[in-house]
Each structure stands twice: as structure tokens, then as C-alpha cells.
Amino acid sequence: MTEVILHQPLDMHLHLRDGEMLRTVAPLSAHSFSGALIMPNLVPPVTDGQMLRDYRQQILEAIGDETFEPYMTLFFKPEYDFDFLAPLAEELTAVKLYPAGITTNSEGGVSGFDVEELRPALSAMSELGIPLCIHGETGGFVMDREKEFVPIYEELAVAFPDLMIVMEHITTAESVEALDRHPNLYATITLHHLLITLDDVAGGMLRPHLFCKPIAKRPEDREALLRVALEAHPKVMFGSDSAPHPRHAKEAPGCAAGVFTAPVALPALAELFARHGKLENLQRFVGTNAQENYELDPPKKKVRLVDTPMKVPEKYGDVVPLFAGEEIGWSIASVE
Ligand code: NCD
Numbered sequence: 001m002t003e004v005i006l007h008q009p010l011d012m013h014l015h016l017r018d019g020e021m022l023r024t025v026a027p028l029s030a031h032s033f034s035g036a037l038i039m040p041n042l043v044p045p046v047t048d049g050q051m052l053r054d055y056r057q058q059i060l061e062a063i064g065d066e067t068f069e070p071y072m073t074l075f076f077k078p079e080y081d082f083d084f085l086a087p088l089a090e091e092l093t094a095v096k097l098y099p100a101g102i103t104t105n106s107e108g109g110v111s112g113f114d115v116e117e118l119r120p121a122l123s124a125m126s127e128l129g130i131p132l133c134i135h136g137e138t139g140g141f142v143m144d145r146e147k148e149f150v151p152i153y154e155e156l157a158v159a160f161p162d163l164m165i166v167m168e169h170i171t172t173a174e175s176v177e178a179l180d181r182h183p184n185l186y187a188t189i190t191l192h193h194l195l196i197t198l199d200d201v202a203g204g205m206l207r208p209h210l211f212c213k214p215i216a217k218r219p220e221d222r223e224a225l226l227r228v229a230l231e232a233h234p235k236v237m238f239g240s241d242s243a244p245h246p247r248h249a250k251e252a253p254g255c256a257a258g259v260f261t262a263p264v265a266l267p268a269l270a271e272l273f274a275r276h277g278k279l280e281n282l283q284r285f286v287g288t289n290a291q292e293n294y295e296l297d298p299p300k301k302k303v304r305l306v307d308t309p310m311k312v313p314e315k316y317g318d319v320v321p322l323f324a325g326e327e328i329g330w331s332i333a334s335v336e
């Protein structure tokens, strides 16, 4: 039997939703992860200190007695300034910027990327040491949206050299290349973008549960992502982008974007890293890199993963997970 022990695994991009959905999905992440960066795209989005505190409280109630730190984010608004952000800096781990309308619940995001317009908010974040996480896609052709956004990432990285900028859920070779050109650019990578390409989504029968933003790209893009994930490039961190939607919203003429991966993330990552002979790098990809880059001190948790197969449930509540009804080669043996 092969095993790997992870200490303080972290998921640096997670959608927990609210209400009933939160109560269904939060315990699944809280069980196996020490903490996660919680996305703010609720309806309405999390845009002030009171909403942030209320949401954190809801999450803590939903996870019961699991040991888990929700690292909170605010939904970026160009109006944020130093006086607004300074009193929140202790409660915030990052601010998440969405281009307006680019993905689920992002209507109130940023239109146009005018550095001068963004300067007050981004200078304040830079001064306060608050990282900026970005959903980097333009409104262009769906396969080119992320590639077209790379110059915007680079412009921001140069204009705000002391601001930590995280390129969220990168899916292209171009984003991987940009990482090493700027000391303040970082990235998260999902599980599903390490596993699938557009062919898996739409190359045969359409598979709505694999449809997400950014859409999975070409084999050579996946190769580039795999390369930096498997070597646990120090600026690359695991962020599942686990994004649950009720089954009726996925199996529908207008399919919502998002892949629900939280309950299978660690076993599937272990299987992937083992298959490539890189298990020794998994700790850095799924914990240590994020701890160092974000300067986090997550609650202690020791997760033992073994190469004993796991049968993935068809559904969790009303949500269909990645690998629903299938077997994956690894499972969680214990969590302490
Ligand atoms: C996310 C969601 O459903 O909130 N969807 C997705 O496809 N990833 C939003 C996001 O991160 O883009």
C-alpha cells in the first residue's frame, strides 16, 4: 500500500454558497482541509465588513465541530479605499476581482481595466498587504479569454509591484509563462484543469458537470499546468474552484458554470501525483506554498491518504460531484 500524509492542506479558491447549499457542502471541505479561501460571489456579493462577518459566522455554524479556518475575501469594488479597507485588514485574507458578468454572480464586477481608475483601491491594498485575487478573463472568444487577459495581469503587476496578485484558476500555457516574469504574480490551479481538456467537456456527448469558467482548454495547456503543479512551483497553489450548483441548474438548457470537486479533491490529487511519481510534492502544492505565499498559520490537521479505491457518491445533497458514481484509486484513510 502506498500512502501520503498531508499536514494542514489548504484550498485557496472555494465556493461555499450560503443557506441550504452551504450546509451541504461546507462540512465536506471542512473535514479534509485545514482552511480555504472563501469566494465572495454570493447574491448579493460580500462587499463590506458586516457581510463578511455574517458570512464567516454562517460558515462556522455550517461546519459544526470540524477544525477549519475560512479565510475570507471581499468582492472587489473600485470604490474601496484605504479608510474603508484598513479596519478590515485583519479579517480579510484577500480581495477578489471579477470582470463584470464574466462568470456566476459577477454582475457587479469591474468593467474595463483602467489602471488609473483602479489605483486608489489597489494602492490601498498594496499598502495594507492585502492580496488581490483575479478571475482573469476578457469578454472575447471563450477559448482566448484568459490568454487575452495576460497583458492585463502584467500591466497590474508592473503598476503595483508590491501588490500580491493571484491569477485564479489558470488554464493556459500563457498564464504559466507569465508567472515567472513578475515577482508579484502567483497562481492557483484547480483539480479539474489538471485532469480534463475541452474534449472531455464537449468533444463527445456534452458533459454539463464538467462545464466551468474558465472553460478547460487544449492538451498543451493542461500539460503546462501539470508541469508546474507536479513540481509544486513555489508560486503555484491548489485552489479547487469547487463551485456547486443544484443538479437542475447543471442539467439544463442554460447550464450553470462550475465543477463540484471538494469531496474528491484530496484523493484525486493524490492519485494524480502518485501516477506521475510526484507524491513528495503534493504537500507543497496543496498547503505549504499557500502558507508561505499568504503567510497563513492554519489549524493543525493531518490527513492520511492511501491507494485504496473510493466509490464516489452519485450526489451530495442535490449536487453532482466530479467522478459521480465512479471509483477513484485513492481515498482518505484518516484525519487527525
Ligand atoms: C464559479 C461559481 O459558480 O461561482 N463558477 C465556475 O465556473 N468556476 C465562479 C468562478 O469562479 O468563475
Ligand code: ZN
Binding pocket: 013, 015, 039, 241, 243
Ligand atoms: Zn471560482
